[in-house]
Amino acid sequence: MDMQLELTYRAQEIEKLIQRYLPEEKGYQKTILEAMNYSMLAGGKRLRPMLMIETYKLFAGSSKSIEPFAAAIEMIHTYSLVHDDLPAMDNDEYRRGKKTTHSVYGEAMGILAGDALLNYAYETAATAFSLDTDHVADAKAFQILTKKAGVYGMVGGQTVDVESEGQEISRDKLDFIYRLKTGALIEASMLIGAVLAKATEEEQQIIEKVAGEVGLAFQIQDDILDVTSTLEVLGKPIGSDKKNHKATYVAFEGIEKAKEEVERLSVDAMDQIASLSEKNPFLIELLRYLIHREK
Template structure:
């Protein structure tokens, strides 16, 4: 599989569906919706929604299943984008650049950015519980909503961010670092793959395997992010390079060094691929995505 071609094709599907689903700028809420749309459509790799689509295809590759998964995928992207808006705020990571463009608060102000993030988060659950996900039976839809809510909430992404802030500038060990990354980054990545499988009607065994896959590529993704913050440039990343060291955050390279960190990322990908052994060629996009995550340069 040519991963760049696959990513471009799936990214376009996500962009098209997001354009169909996202609120239009009009009426009393025009400025608020404009700020939501700005961050949602300013760019991005769309890795989480693509993982959702690929997770569904690994279980059931029919076109109607992919169509159903697309709406769930778009909700996941809304949640991811909200998290980036809030991460960039002066009270958090205080960044002025995201996806190569000015961050939301630098254009719409801090209050506008907070509300844009709030709007995207809650709109995601509007999408998940509405006609946007028609065709998914109600019991499955509830499981999907519950899975994403847990991944995004106080014991998932939000909790991970709180730990990240709590331990900034402090000496912590590997277990704490892993707990931060498992929740802050890994939880939503795992939920993306897993909810795709749920849309497709995956068995308990398939869901368990894809959860293991998601846990490991989520770990690899964050490890590589830590490496890129050390090795890549601001232009390559589309956000400030070296920000982890500047904020005195504990990272994998700061604990283990660059080469050991790179080995850890590859080991996590190896574990992810092992989890897919009982899947056929329809899981090849997931396999290719695992390699892409560890080899990416931005």
């Protein structure tokens, strides 16, 4: 399998799906609708909807609800980036080479566009209830999405990350940040895919564990790349964590131990996935790619 080609192809498929769920830019609130779509179409690998859809395929799902939920998780990811980039937060003018939402539309519109996208994510996911009459799986997916995106999930992680800036933090707190800030939405993605495909409780537990390990490995790999990569490969300045006095796994444990930990998490995640009777070779490749990526 040519992974890069497969990834590009599947990301394009998801791009089409997402575009079908974006709002039309019309009416008095045209500007904010434009700002929402601008941030949603600013690129990105669409990894979260991809993980959701591939986990759903693993369990041979057949619910129409997968599409609105896949679009919704990307909207939540995107709103978090829009607000992260705001002057009072990371104050970033560019992301992936494109102007950030607030630098194009102004700060007030950046705040409102983020709010609108978060709300639109739930508005989109709620359309699932009109697609089928079995609301049980949809309701559970909704509960997972709201929990993992919120103060006990992604927002909780962001908060502690912001508060910890320039401070010494414990290894335990670092784990907490990684688990919530990056891990929670990856867990939501895979778990919702499993729930909508009506995987068993036991299978759901395995998927949540795999997603947690992949999310953590993904974040540690990020720390490693910040030290070992080059500006050319990474597309952003390396060594920025050290410069910003950012607590990272590498700073705590050293580069070798960090690499070992990524390997350990990777092997365990693969073992867990292999223990399932269902198979989806692309999902395995995708997880491996996420963990061992070079940029």
